[in-house]
Amino acid sequence: MFETFTILTLQQYWWVIISVLASLLVFLMFVQGGQTLIYTLGKTDTEQSMIVNTLGRKWELTFTTLVTFGGAFFASFPLFYSTSFGGAYWVWMAILFAFIIQAISYEYRSKPNNFLGKRTFEIFLFANGALATILIGTAVGTFFNGSMFSVDKMNLTQLYDPAISRWETPFHGLEAVLNPHNVALGLAVFFLARILGILYIVNSVKSEEIFKRAQKQMIYNAVPFLVFFLYFVIALLLKDGFAYSPGTGEVFMEHYKYLHNFIQMPLVLVIFLAGVVLVLAGIALFLFKKSIKAIWLAGPGTVFAVLALFLVAGLNNTAFYPSTFNLQHSLTIENSSSSHYTLTAMSYVSLFVPVVIAYIYWAWKSINNKPIEASDLNEDQTHVY
Amino acid sequence: MTENFDYSLIDWSRAQFALTAMYHWVFVPLTLGLGFIVAIMESIYVKTGDPAWKRITKFWMTIFGINFAIGVATGIILEFEFGTNWSNYSWFVGDIFGAPLAIEGIMAFFIESTFIAVMFFGWDKVNKKFHLLSTWLVAFGANLSALWILVANAWMQMPVGMKFNPDTARNEMHNFWDVLLSPMAVSKFTHTISSSYLLASIVVIGISAWFLLKKRHLVFAKRSIVLAAVFGLVTSLFTILTGDYSAKVIAKHQPMKFAAFEGLSVGQRGAPLVALGIVSSSPDDPNNENVKDFAFKIEIPNFLSYMAFQDFDAFIPGVKDLMEGNEEHGIMPAAEKIVRGRLAINALAQYKEAKKAGNEVQQAEAKQILDENFQYFGYGYFENNPQGLIPSLPLTFYSFHIMVMLGFWFLVFFALILLLVYKNRISTSRFWLRIAILNIPLAYIASQSGWITAEMGRQPWVIQDLMPTMAAVSKLDSNAVVVTFVLFALIFTTLLIAELKIMFRQIKNGPKAGGN
Numbered sequence: 001m002f003e004t005f006t007i008l009t010l011q012q013y014w015w016v017i018i019s020v021l022a023s024l025l026v027f028l029m030f031v032q033g034g035q036t037l038i039y040t041l042g043k044t045d046t047e048q049s050m051i052v053n054t055l056g057r058k059w060e061l062t063f064t065t066l067v068t069f070g071g072a073f074f075a076s077f078p079l080f081y082s083t084s085f086g087g088a089y090w091v092w093m094a095i096l097f098a099f100i101i102q103a104i105s106y107e108y109r110s111k112p113n114n115f116l117g118k119r120t121f122e123i124f125l126f127a128n129g130a131l132a133t134i135l136i137g138t139a140v141g142t143f144f145n146g147s148m149f150s151v152d153k154m155n156l157t158q159l160y161d162p163a164i165s166r167w168e169t170p171f172h173g174l175e176a177v178l179n180p181h182n183v184a185l186g187l188a189v190f191f192l193a194r195i196l197g198i199l200y201i202v203n204s205v206k207s208e209e210i211f212k213r214a215q216k217q218m219i220y221n222a223v224p225f226l227v228f229f230l231y232f233v234i235a236l237l238l239k240d241g242f243a244y245s246p247g248t249g250e251v252f253m254e255h256y257k258y259l260h261n262f263i264q265m266p267l268v269l270v271i272f273l274a275g276v277v278l279v280l281a282g283i284a285l286f287l288f289k290k291s292i293k294a295i296w297l298a299g300p301g302t303v304f305a306v307l308a309l310f311l312v313a314g315l316n317n318t319a320f321y322p323s324t325f326n327l328q329h330s331l332t333i334e335n336s337s338s339s340h341y342t343l344t345a346m347s348y349v350s351l352f353v354p355v356v357i358a359y360i361y362w363a364w365k366s367i368n369n370k371p372i373e374a375s376d377l378n379e380d381q382t383h384v385y
Numbered sequence: 386m387t388e389n390f391d392y393s394l395i396d397w398s399r400a401q402f403a404l405t406a407m408y409h410w411v412f413v414p415l416t417l418g419l420g421f422i423v424a425i426m427e428s429i430y431v432k433t434g435d436p437a438w439k440r441i442t443k444f445w446m447t448i449f450g451i452n453f454a455i456g457v458a459t460g461i462i463l464e465f466e467f468g469t470n471w472s473n474y475s476w477f478v479g480d481i482f483g484a485p486l487a488i489e490g491i492m493a494f495f496i497e498s499t500f501i502a503v504m505f506f507g508w509d510k511v512n513k514k515f516h517l518l519s520t521w522l523v524a525f526g527a528n529l530s531a532l533w534i535l536v537a538n539a540w541m542q543m544p545v546g547m548k549f550n551p552d553t554a555r556n557e558m559h560n561f562w563d564v565l566l567s568p569m570a571v572s573k574f575t576h577t578i579s580s581s582y583l584l585a586s587i588v589v590i591g592i593s594a595w596f597l598l599k600k601r602h603l604v605f606a607k608r609s610i611v612l613a614a615v616f617g618l619v620t621s622l623f624t625i626l627t628g629d630y631s632a633k634v635i636a637k638h639q640p641m642k643f644a645a646f647e648g649l650s651v652g653q654r655g656a657p658l659v660a661l662g663i664v665s666s667s668p669d670d671p672n673n674e675n676v677k678d679f680a681f682k683i684e685i686p687n688f689l690s691y692m693a694f695q696d697f698d699a700f701i702p703g704v705k706d707l708m709e710g711n712e713e714h715g716i717m718p719a720a721e722k723i724v725r726g727r728l729a730i731n732a733l734a735q736y737k738e739a740k741k742a743g744n745e746v747q748q749a750e751a752k753q754i755l756d757e758n759f760q761y762f763g764y765g766y767f768e769n770n771p772q773g774l775i776p777s778l779p780l781t782f783y784s785f786h787i788m789v790m791l792g793f794w795f796l797v798f799f800a801l802i803l804l805l806v807y808k809n810r811i812s813t814s815r816f817w818l819r820i821a822i823l824n825i826p827l828a829y830i831a832s833q834s835g836w837i838t839a840e841m842g843r844q845p846w847v848i849q850d851l852m853p854t855m856a857a858v859s860k861l862d863s864n865a866v867v868v869t870f871v872l873f874a875l876i877f878t879t880l881l882i883a884e885l886k887i888m889f890r891q892i893k894n895g896p897k898a899g900g901n
């Protein structure tokens with residue numbers, strides 16, 4: 001089936017898959033958001049443990065989605081992988097360190113004789129929650145604002161200096177924080193993750209006290225989220241974007257490029273608006289109706305909104321990873337992708353994704369159909385973090 | 386133009402990859418093997434309904450969980466390191482190499498991460514059979530992920546199923562099945578997983594032996610020992626068989642690495658296998674006839690030739706043959722490979738220029754030269770440093786021999802333990818119980834030695850014959866890599882200490898605290 005597709009169709013298909021994985025990842029970062037709220041929502045030891053345990057049952061899903069996102073990006077658009085990861089070294093390394101310290105924290109936090117102490121592992125969780133969301137958001141901001149890099153495949157033929165992708169500033173990614181638009185996205189992701197964290201926790205932890213604090217916390221997080229998110233979106237719609245000519249691949253600046261993308265891809269616009277409305281509706285439902293089910297609105301809303309932003313970044317002849325050092329070195333889905341053969345093979349693999357989602361749903365349904373209570377933290381009954 | 390490679394950057398990048406990979410490998414083999422051991426234990430529990438087996442299962446499952454978490458923590462970095470530190474590599478072969486990594490995520494990691502939750506949290510929530518299935522799926526998922534990453538590693542050692550595309554300046558996949566089913570992939574996967582099962586068996590026996598020495602939890606310890614010894618005996622046999630197969634594949638496809646295994650400077654017919662040896666201090670000067678390869682050695686005559694080619698008289702090339710060439714045996718001198726590699730690299734540049742200029746005749750000519758010489762592409766980077774083609778002989782030799790000797794010792798050990806069990810003397814043989822505990826670090830040394838053999842022996846190649854480490858590395862300031870190296874060393878060491886402390890405490894607490 002996929003063999004008959006043109007390379008462009010496969011490239012678009014894979015950009016959509018990358019976008020779906022990215023949007024699921026941002027939704028699943030409710031785990032990270034929740035990790036920054038352990039002390040604000042939980043005041044007693046038991047409350048904090050309930051929060052840690054309910055997040056702890058989901059952290060691996062987020063983690064695995066991140067790893068799969070990375071692998072899928074590598075397999076489908078390897079030039080992005082080599083250019084961005086090797087170039088924006090400090091940003092990616094900081095993100096990786098943030099995930100390394102997360103991976104042991106749940107399992108080791110409450111184990112006796114754990115060397116660093118419970119508090120340290122909780123700080124690790126907090127650091128992961130804050131750093132991962134802000135840095136990933138900021139890094140994705142560069143998809144719209146560009147970075148200082150060059151790509152020349154012929155460097156391979158230079159005997160002593162064969163590096164194809166080069167970062168053209170000595171800051172290796174840190175310079176991204178100098179652009180307020182990038183940072184706004186980073187902070188918007190951070191506060192969104194906290195909003196989702198709150199909604200997930202009230203849905204999965206049975207505690208009046210936590211619920212009361214969550215209501216207050218929601219306001220503290222929803223307001224800055226809206227400020228940063230609106231700033232990001234309005235600036236995005238008004239800014240010049242990185243477009244390319246489909247025939248020649250020549251990259252040029254186009255006024256209102258991202259606004260044009262929304263208008264020229266109305267379905268993406270609908271997805272985006274639906275996403276925003278669902279997120280807002282989720283926040284409102286929780287604040288005004290005190291519903292604990294609001295995660296089921298805000299979660300899918302996040303998926304829709306992030307999906308639309310990624311589609312706008314890469315489709316409709318847009319360079320998804322622009323170079324401000326040399327426009328013509330910008331990465332597009334056409335000049336950075338894998339071969340037709342590999343994209344085809346990987347497309348067959350992608351058919352497994354629905355199967356994966358189905359068994360995850362089925363497995364979780366079978367063990368996690370009621371909220372966590374204080375009495376669930378009995379070590380004799382089950383595995384406790 | 387730069388006059389030389391930035392060796393400080395290359396060395397630190399290699400050091401960082403070695404550090405992170407070796408740390409990761411401290412935890413992976415136990416996960417691979419213990420997953421199955423726990424699944425077998427739980428199967429017995431489900432079959433017999435005996436609560437003692439449930440206790441046994443839960444204890445080992447706790448150990449599994451502690452070890453698994455740090456395996457995940459140290460694993461994430463490896464995937465991304467290909468991009469962060471080996472960016473040229475990621476483009477040059479990303480069209481092939483990215484696929485197994487993505488498949489690993491989609492097909493294996495989600496199985497692991499989903500069903501490990503059922504395994505830990507589902508005891509009272511799902512029925513026994515579903516729980517058992519989940520435990521098996523965790524073991525299966527872990528091993529499936531090993532399959533894909535080892536396919537990727539094998540492909541670096543023996544690139545197949547692809548073709549170089551001068552328009553994109555990279556290798557492109559032409560046959561997925563060739564990549565998946567190459568003999569290198571088969572040998573690497575089977576040898577790695579079987580040796581990991583062996584390691585897990587040694588760990589289970591060692592910890593159980595400690596309980597027997599302390600006269601605690603005797604039933605638990607004895608049952609664990611019997612199960613692990615049977616599992617270990619079978620898998621150690623399989624490890625030896627797959628190791629033998631690996632050696633044959635390497636002899637054929639990576640002759641320099643094979644020579645390094647044995648510290649073979651000068652090739653010969655009917656080559657002996659060095660069973661034990663001390664490498665002489667300067668073994669890698671093949672031109673000096675007076676330099677001895679070994680200060681001391683014990684050999685098995687003709688056995689190396691037989692091991693490699695099933696022929697006691699077969700010729701095994703030494704480092705000297707591979708560097709200087711050997712006409713009689715059709716081995717091209719390294720100098721000529723370097724010339725050809727340079728031809729290929731220059732032809733690629735000419736191809737691009739001709740294409741830009743629209744000169745089709747020149748383009749076709751350049752393409753032809755490139756195609757004819759592409760198999761030596763990577764040698765072109767060694768113009769001024771042909772000695773860089775030789776891996777470290779002492780390191781490869783020692784790690785190979787340590788791995789092999791320990792592998793055989795473990796086979797004998799498993800048989801011995803089973804004999805003691807059969808004679809009903811296992812709980813009283815304090816000497817052998819102590820040996821069993823000492824075996825635990827030995828198993829880790831053997832496992833790490835295996836990877837040192839595989840990865841140091843193939844130097845300087847990241848992709849055999851096509852891309853050396855120097856051409857693969859990301860363009861970074863070497864100080865940046867020093868900083869991340871130090872951070873990794875500090876963080877991983879801290880986490881390892883935490884892991885060991887927690888692990889020892891859980892073991893000390895015994896099966897009751899580990900599960901009910």
